[in-house]
């Protein structure tokens with residue numbers, strides 16, 4: 092879903108902020124069938140007040156306080172291949188410190204070594220909040236293992252998320268229902284009744300105290316929007 096807070100970043104000076112938008116390295120079976128992210132390629136989320144600076148191609152360093160960055164919109168993820176990964180690490184070191192908050196929604200938790208990779212980023216940058224993204228074709232058990240490992244160390248900076256009313260098979264639906272049964276929060280933006288601002292930026296790990304699920308982390312239900 093396009094919102095006022097998602098800006099076009101085709102300018103070369105800023106294109107790095109949508110790093111890896113051309114590829115997700117951890118696509119699930121469901122992703123392969125239903126990815127709707129391509130329509131957002133080339134766009135990045137930044138806090139609304141920085142919109143004009145971004146569109147003009149200025150780098151974030153020139154902006155005032157409190158900018159937020161979502162390096163990937165719907166498509167794109169933390170890269171897996173060696174060359175991309177080294178490039179991403181350089182990018183992270185250069186760019187992330189310029190923001191008050193960085194939000195990484197990712198499925199890299201589902202891959203061998205993915206959690207360690209994320210942990211390295213989180214250890215180095217305390218402004219990073221991670222959302223472990225899930226759909227019904229993935230393993231709830233693996234997600235819970237990842238969650239257990241992250242909860243103790245980064246509990247206040249970690250959330251889980253899935254799309255709710257999506258075209259799932261019966262088995263996929265069961266998996267999603269098993270996760271949602273732990274208790275979840277509707278994303279007010281994608282469900283059409285609010286914005287990240289009115290929500291209190293749950294994904295960004297800003298206001299979450301009353302919205303923890305049975306596993307002690309927020310689970311966010313995004314609306315499927317094709």
Ligand code: SF4
Pocket residue numbers: 277278279280281285286287288290291292293294295311
């Ligand atoms: S849950 Fe809140 S912070 Fe996350 S995308 Fe929805 S409105 Fe924004």
